[in-house]
Amino acid sequence: MALLNGRPADPEALRVLALTNYGHFTSMRVDDQRVRGLSQHLDRLVRDCRTVFGTELDISRVRQYVRDAVGDEAGASVVRVTVFDPGLDLGHPVSADDPHVLVTHRSAAALPLPPLRVRTARYQRDIAQVKHTGLFGALHHRRAAQLAGFDDALFVDADGLISEGGTWNVGFISPQGVIWPKADVLPGITMALLQELSPHTTEPVPVDSLTGMRAAFAANTTIGVRAISTIDGLQLATEHPVLVQMRESFLALRGERL
Template identity: 30%
Template sequence: MPTETSLFPAALDGRAVDAADLSPLAFAGFAHFTAIQVRDRKIRGLDLHLKRLHNASLDFFGRALPEDLLRSRIRQAVNAGPPDQSLAVTIFSPKGEFTADSMQGDLSVLVRGGPPSNGPKGPLRLAVVEHERPHATIKHVGESGKTYYLHQAIRAGFDDAAFINRQGRLSEASIWNLVFWDGEAVIWPKAEMLTGTMMGTVQRQLERLGVPQRQEEITLERLETLSGAAVMNSWTPGIAVSAIGSMAFPDARAFMDLLHRAHAAEPAEHV
């Protein structure tokens, strides 16, 4: 009987990995990644994933891998696994951490497959936590704060946590981008945060659909005037949020339908 490992093989620099390959990564915290959903061996927003990996590599390592190499590594994983799967593409220095050696030499690519996901059903209730992710614009590993505040939120009776910065502005949630609705326009928080690949695909498709959207500094007081809230990440273009802290939101079905329609308009492509 096939195991999950055999169904979703992992590859390091294009070859199968073993325990010796993975042991240096057990406690690794200096690496960045992107999370991809594959459906029918196709990917939506592939260009945004590749751009994320390129820019984060320049920020972290001062150098980046060629796009054709990254495409090759992703293609290998797509073809090796089932038609529908989740992929995590992680880039790191084999020289390790806490050393100047990692500033030089080749970078490695670890591609891991797993079962496809569409995220939780929702709606979600989010606790408000004052937290600013380090290197917030980069999707990097080693962020204990996201899980820590998720657990704290659940203990307090919520489903997850939304982050608010020192200026009192909402930025993002634990593993999600936040997005809001005022009844006419889609509103994105204006704060230091990660620009998600799902966020990018939805934004450009909303523009093509002629839907008004804008960035705005979202305070807790501003929430009282909004008509809907949602979270999104690589799993899904939108899960309804029913409350942020003590602020409850109405069932904005039209808003959710709009987010999902925008995502569906994004062409899926082979790698």
Template identity: 35%
Template sequence: MGAVIDGRPAEAGDVALAMSARYGHFTAMQVRGGKVRGLARHLDRLAGATRELFGQELDLDRVLASVRALEAVDASVRVFVCDAGGVRVIAVSDAPVWPAATPKGLKSVRYQRFLPHIKHTGGFPQGYLGRLAEREGYDEALLTSDDGVISEGGITNLGCFDGDRVIWPDAPMLRGITMQVLEAELARAGVPCGRRVLRVADLPGFPLVFLTNSWGVVAVDRVDDLRLKVDEALLARVTGCYENAGWDSF
């Protein structure tokens, strides 16, 4: 694992800085061959959240310099912008994560993230709920409101494909970078996207339900005690669109 702070390699004394950086936000990406999908979208996310949380502009050159200094070729990379004696940029790399080869199972839970449109560092509740779901034999938590309206997965976006149109939940959520990239590629392929209120009981009506995250796209085959269809042809269309997205150099 590598770490860079404000464009320079982290040192032993920086551990305390990283530990104190609790107020902030981040973006997560998969790097392959030193490139990433949707780089401009990652930078826009970081810049917009910095304005909202800190009331100032983010030095994007410092962000890029920090990622380059990781010298990551194939890796999982996260870039944090936090308040630690001033606005700081912390970039870390770890082993790459590859798309899952098998469908996922989700456990629905009643929880809504605070400021859901921001990928902020307050991830303890999602981590806790995700672990509870895993203990019950599921792969991830599916977040819903008190009246059962789906918003997003614990660390993913959920989409539904009816063969003509991709539907995302109409609820407060984080618009993930993979979701954004996929939407753009689907539009190029002539597949429209829309939003509607979705509940767990609606999901079996779709031939394909899927998740998106920095690691890619994966099908969902069960939510709670409901078994879902996985139309392999539709899954191939969705994943194929995402795979058509270009890669950007830092």
């Protein structure tokens, strides 16, 4: 089911989103009517709406739309809230200032998920601080990684520094503790929650420093804390004690009620 401004979406209204792919979104995992980091997800929508459309988003309406989409459903699902303007003119995007709210949801897999095998790729997302709908580059590199026998891509910037994954943040466990890359990345909600739960540092992570890492993990709302078993040819521990503790602490978060 897809709801546009709280009503069943007319396919014609979605045409602009399909043809221009101009908008922003957040995805949140709902477990028994609760969302870890719900307030942060809503704050992200407000912040990104100002950047993408230059206008304010009525977050109380958004929250109601999400409630309508989920209903009284129990169990786990992933809700995506996409903000776009059906009236956008490709030649004059400056006129796009009437954002609509599309809410979709799907079932979610049980956590934790099995480890990922990733390969590095030179890539930098456009306007990395915004969770925008422009996913072509990220998905292209994910596809290339899968064709090469991996699960996903891990991005490296022009300076040779690790940044993020295709749709997730990445963290590392070194002998000194948890490290989050200092780079131009999306400020993920799950990453922020984990940073509140565990001591950490944020510092540049050059590709050639990976051999000194004990473990690595991907983090986003859908996958939680997911171990990375392989980066290129480097094998990493998937049950490192610090990683296990982070995963369990995250899963123990009760979340906010919708």
